[in-house]
Amino acid sequence: MNANGAVALQLVQVRKSFGPVMALRSGSLTVCSGSIHALVGENGAGKSTLVKIVAGLYQRDGGDFLLHGESVDFSSTAASKDAGIAVIYQEPTLFPDLSVTENLFMGRQPVGAGRRIDRKAMHEEATALFSRLGVSLDPRRLAEGLSIADQQIIEIAKAISLDASVLIMDEPTAALSGVEVDRLFAVARSLRDEGRALVFISHRFEEVFDLCDTVTVMRDGEYVSTDAIAETTPAAIVSKMVGREVAELFPKTPATIGEPVLQVAGLESAGVFHDVSFEVRSGEIVALAGLVGAGRSEIARAVFGVDGYDAGTVTLNGTAVRPRSPRAAIRAGMGFVPEDRRQQGLVTEASVAHNVAAVIRTKLSRLGLITRSAENRAAGPWSGRLEVKTNALDMHATTMSGGNQQKVVIAKWLATDPSLLIIDEPTRGIDVGTKSEVHRLISELAGQGMAILMISSELPEVLGMADRVLVVCEGRITADIDRADATPESVMTAATNTIGAAS
Ligand SMILES: Nc1ncnc2c1ncn2[C@@H]1O[C@H](COP(=O)(O)OP(=O)(O)OP(=O)(O)O)[C@@H](O)[C@H]1O
Ligand SMILES: [Mg+2]
Known part of the structure; x- marks a missing residue:
């Protein structure tokens, strides 16, 4: 582990575009070992995109990326993991038909005698990890049907088991409440005290001010500022984030x-x-x-x-x-905007307009009107009201920021009146x-x-x-x-x- 205070992760003016969409214009972030660094910004500010570059999921178009002082370039998520980076995503990515343990050890099962996967050892290690996190989860059960809070815990356990030196959590607390948040924070603090570098993304300011020691603000794909938590206030951060009064x-x-x-x-x-x-x-x-x-x-x-x-x-x-x-x-x-919008609420492969209009499709088709322009007409006003920030209504929902996906689901149900x-x-x-x-x-x-x-x-x-x-x-x-x-x-x-x- 690196010495406390040494720079662990550094991104300098990183750029990333997706076709015409400039997701990241100039993303900068400097995170030290032994610190919990908050990354904040409005929906669509580019936080998750920055994280995905660090995770090796996306490759940057420009700018510098250094890990423990050395320039790196990850061509895959495996490369990023091998370098000691663990990322817990906004949306848990467990495989529903695998067990909790299988999810935990995905792709690195311990192999016992005769090259058989040693399930017993895996279950034991899983149990040990969960007890360190203070949760009781049956390692043998299927991931399907687990609450988001539990899925999140599994993702965190996975990161800890990988002994990562950099741990990035993209809205880990969004689906947790009181007790779970306290438990997660206790774990985060102990990881920090071990000298790891943590990045924490959250829209909840109480949490940012409670947990973190430094905060970086992003707006519209650009770096805005970095401050010590002790030297700033929530109001100051909000005005930097939105650039206007809220x-x-x-x-x-x-x-x-x-x-x-x-x-x-x-x-x-x-x-x-x-x-x-x-x-x-x-x-x-x-x-x-x-x-x-x-x-x-x-x-x-x-x-x-x-x-x-x-x-x-x-x-x-x-x-x-x-x-x-x-x-x-x-x-x-009735209309229903479910908790787990990714799984239940949004047809992720479909376009925004299609999503918004999906529920009233029957009405439209009865009139012989299922055309893209009809969908756009139906979807436009509602998306506008919710300020869904997309360049075009036919953008695919999978590529939208987490917060914007939520707004699309709400818009979809409002269209049914x-x-x-x-x-x-x-x-x-x-x-x-x-x-x-x-x-x-x-x-x-x-x-x-x-x-x-x-x-x-x-x-x-x-x-x-x-x-x-x-x-x-x-x-x-x-x-x-x-x-x-x-x-x-x-x-x-x-x-x-x-x-x-x-x-
Ligand atoms: N794969 C992609 N293809 C096209 N556009 C994308 C892609 N990924 C992200 N974007 C766009 O880039 C911008 C930044 O998205 P990002 O997910 O990084 O935002 P965020 O800061 O994490 O927001 P949130 O707080 O809502 O999670 C958004 O406008 C988004 O729609
Ligand atoms: Mg995000």
Whole structure:
């Protein structure tokens, strides 16, 4: 390991274009050993592109790239890994039909006698790694169906097992909440204390200021500044990031709350959630709060029909919604922006316009209008509102920045004009500037009478946006709190089901 304070990773005026798109104009970053360096910037600023160059996934068009003082050029991700660089991506990249252990040791299985893969040794090493990270995960289970939080932990375990000297985490906490974040930070600090160089990308400023010692700001593909955390403030960083004043977050406007739109009664799913009953009325924003793993997303998935349930009913506008049929839910007037947008929300191989218009394709085709221009017409206004930064609407969604992919999924559902919109982690991965736009949009939709069921792990978002907070703890609704009574304490108490939790 290099001495603390020595420069481990250095990028100087690195350039990268994808055809006409200049993703990186001048990316610079200097990271020292024994330090945690934050890299911040708006959606599409070029952070992930820079990281992918370091990872050997992309090759730079120009500029310098030095590792421990030596110029390097990685032609593959394997070359970058061999040089001691580990990257944890924004979107976990596990193979669903392989076990946790197989994913962990992908491409470097220990080989025992007779050149057979030594599974026992692998499972043991996996267990040891997880216990170092303070998690209990069955190394033998398949990766399929793991929560994003668990998938992320596996990626981190993988990096640690590779004994990397440079560890880059691209929004590792986006899908984690409280406890998991604390655990991750404890691990990150111990890796720093061992003299490794860490790069941490996040849109959450509290985390940047809590964890990191240095921060580099990027804007529009360019390096803006590097400051010691102790010598700057969140406000200063934000203004460097966006180059303008940011509108107030959570612009909640009062809406007229009308008739019940969604009625959920006695919903049961063995081992997942129990006796879940609630209503969402027209114009109302109801938040499902709670810890990651409490069952919030599972309830949402059951309501929308992605997953089945054992008992109970879901009623929309007075009509029973057939279980286990997202199609029936859509027809009844539901929209659903899922948590894991990569897997569930976005047809990544399709163009932006196609994605935005996919849901209303049937309507368009009935009119004999499935043409690219019809798609663009349908998609244009919504993408514009969400400030999806793409050069052209027919750009492929796979090449969009993480935050922009999210916006496309939201836009896609808005195009269906649902009477109930279920939205799981609405602003995950979305930068501060656009976050207030998404909040304003949700608030406006409620103002027009849409019923909104929002799941959020960000307490300020829950308290800022919701008319009513339903707290989920271990698969049960443990509290139903009115906006006026919702405080961090009342929500967290019910979320951890300690004293004072409502029945
Ligand atoms: N393979 C690609 N082909 C074309 N354009 C790309 C490709 N990869 C990235 N881009 C574009 O480059 C720009 C920078 O994207 P990047 O993913 O680096 O942003 P980011 O800073 O990581 O944003 P976010 O905070 O949303 O994750 C974006 O405009 C993006 O659409
Ligand atoms: Mg990114």
